[in-house]
Amino acid sequence: INVLRSYVTRHYGHHDLRADTLAKHFGISVRRMHQLFEATDQTVSQFINDIRLTQAATILIDPDKACCSVADVAWQVGYADPSYFTRRFKRRFGCSPRTYRQEHRSGRVARLS
Secondary structure, three states: OHHHHHHHHHHOOOOOOOHHHHHHHHOOOHHHHHHHHHOOOOOHHHHHHHHHHHHHHHHHHOHHHOOOOHHHHHHHOOOOOHHHHHHHHHHHHOOOHHHHHHHHHOOOOOOOO
16 A cells, blocks of 8 residues: 555646556556555545645645646646636635635645645
């Protein structure tokens, strides 16, 4: 499972990163891929989304990336649909990516949980 986690952490920006593509890459069945993640209390897609959203939050508050639009950030972390990214981000952080960025710029600290 650590090899899988490491792979996802390195390749989260690939838009086609899913359980089936991971299974194919590692030469195992999709069912086996899901079984490996059962012990982690996360599904494969939850783990991938968690990595992507954490990276997106980091990019959003990086002063060197301030010129990146929310759509650009979504694309960088592997989401092809910026609206879907925004919904997922809001669910995780309690605010939109734009608000998250603004709160960090104004000195307020949004939660990273």
